[in-house]
Amino acid sequence: MGSLTVPQQLKLRMLAQGMTITDRARSWLTEATNGRRLSSADYASTSGLILKLDDDVWVNAPVADHNSNFVADDGAVLDLRDGAPSVRFGSLESPAAYALQPAFHSKGATSPALDVVVTHGDRARLSPLQSCSMTCTFCNIPYDMPISAYRLEPIEHCLEALRVALEDPIQPAWHILISGGTPKPKDIGNHQELYLRVLKTFPEVPVDIMMVPIPGILDLPALGAAGLNELSINLEVYDRRCQQAVARQKYNRGRDSYLDFIESAAEQLGPGRVRSMLLVGLEPTESTLEGVEAIARRGGVPVLSPFRPDPVTPLARMRPPSYEELLDVLTRSEEIVAKHGTLLGPTCPPCSHNTLSFAGGKDGHVRYIHEHPAMLETGVSHHASGLTAASTADEPARS
Numbered sequence: 067m068g069s070l071t072v073p074q075q076l077k078l079r080m081l082a083q084g085m086t087i088t089d090r091a092r093s094w095l096t097e098a099t100n101g102r103r104l105s106s107a108d109y110a111s112t113s114g115l116i117l118k119l120d121d122d123v124w125v126n127a128p129v130a131d132h133n134s135n136f137v138a139d140d141g142a143v144l145d146l147r148d149g150a151p152s153v154r155f156g157s158l159e160s161p162a163a164y165a166l167q168p169a170f171h172s173k174g175a176t177s178p179a180l181d182v183v184v185t186h187g188d189r190a191r192l193s194p195l196q197s198c199s200m201t202c203t204f205c206n207i208p209y210d211m212p213i214s215a216y217r218l219e220p221i222e223h224c225l226e227a228l229r230v231a232l233e234d235p236i237q238p239a240w241h242i243l244i245s246g247g248t249p250k251p252k253d254i255g256n257h258q259e260l261y262l263r264v265l266k267t268f269p270e271v272p273v274d275i276m277m278v279p280i281p282g283i284l285d286l287p288a289l290g291a292a293g294l295n296e297l298s299i300n301l302e303v304y305d306r307r308c309q310q311a312v313a314r315q316k317y318n319r320g321r322d323s324y325l326d327f328i329e330s331a332a333e334q335l336g337p338g339r340v341r342s343m344l345l346v347g348l349e350p351t352e353s354t355l356e357g358v359e360a361i362a363r364r365g366g367v368p369v370l371s372p373f374r375p376d377p378v379t380p381l382a383r384m385r386p387p388s389y390e391e392l393l394d395v396l397t398r399s400e401e402i403v404a405k406h407g408t409l410l411g412p413t414c415p416p417c418s419h420n421t422l423s424f425a426g427g428k429d430g431h432v433r434y435i436h437e438h439p440a441m442l443e444t445g446v447s448h449h450a451s452g453l454t455a456a457s458t459a460d461e462p463a464r465s
């Protein structure tokens with residue numbers, strides 16, 4: 067890619083070093099959101115504030131509230147300029163619109179969605195399983211919800227929770243990701259049924275699935291026929307020694323089993339519909355780039371996720387990748403995927419908030435696949451999408 071724009075540079079700075087919030091910006095946000103939580107803070111990579119900078123650059127900015135393990139005073143700063151939120155780092159500066167949290171996330175809200183669905187930007191993530199049958203040391207799930215807490219949520223409860231998220235009065239979700247932990251073999255049938263029930267219940271809503279391809283859980287012909295939008299089969303890391311250290315059960319399954327599944331799924335579902343995520347910063351850069359190459363060669367869409375150490379995990383004392391490392395991986399990955407005629411994922415701009423990508427199409431233009439999320443902003447001037455402009459704290463930007 068060419069040189070980064072100022073908002074793009076700011077995104078990488080924030081992913082590497084986090085962001086502090088000035089007192090006046092925090093007061094403004096607290097007042098404008100009626101004291102609602104500023105972040106869902108439910109997962110290692112979604113612990114920050116979701117902001118949209120100029121040029122439609124989306125970022126999940128880590129803050130000390132949830133990542134005091136690495137966010138320090140030398141990162142970016144969220145402040146007010148002429149009454150509007152703005153982010154700066156040194157001489158770099160951009161207006162910053164804040165993506166509102168949905169009403170059902172609020173403390174005190176009594177909602178069936180609270181324990182199984184979280185909305186990030188414009189996407190509701192359903193986690194039908196409490197805990198996970200695997201233990202990856204970068205992931206908070208097995209530490210926040212140990213295997214002793216393993217529990218499947220009833221399918222009816224999951225469907226009702228999704229309804230709540232899709233109809234939220236502040237931030238209605240526009241698409242769905244079914245994700246969360248990996249079930250035990252005895253619960254594969256439950257997940258198969260859940261996937262099809264969600265697809266059947268919400269036929270007008272794009273539904274993605276992110277899952278470890280354990281045998282039998284992903285019936286591709288059935289899912290394709292039911293209207294599955296995209297699949298995410300995450301490699302996490304490519305280096306075998308690193309994988310053994312941080313994701314032992316995934317290591318035991320073998321890297322080729324993932325790549326074979328990605329290739330088969332891409333053939334069955336079609337181009338651009340099978341993603342695979344790689345963490346940036348846990349393994350040597352060259353290994354990540356080999357992973358990008360392998361995924362793209364098999365017909366998958368690589369998604370780069372900057373490693374964000376979660377305080378509850380054994381990796382809490384590690385640092386996220388530096389700005390220079392992120393820039394290097396991004397630049398070289400874009401060259402690799404271009405050779406294969408694809409792009410780094412995801413294609414949804416709000417969903418790029420925690421990825422090392424800018425969601426521009428092959429022509430470089432950002433396109434909103436869904437309606438624009440409800441933002442809290444004053445003064446963000448550039449809307450490449452041409453969609454909804456500023457909205458107030460309690461008015462969804464749904465047209």
Ligand code: SF4
Nearest residue numbers: 198200201202205247
């Ligand atoms: S399999 Fe997924 S949910 Fe389970 S511990 Fe690993 S990354 Fe977390």
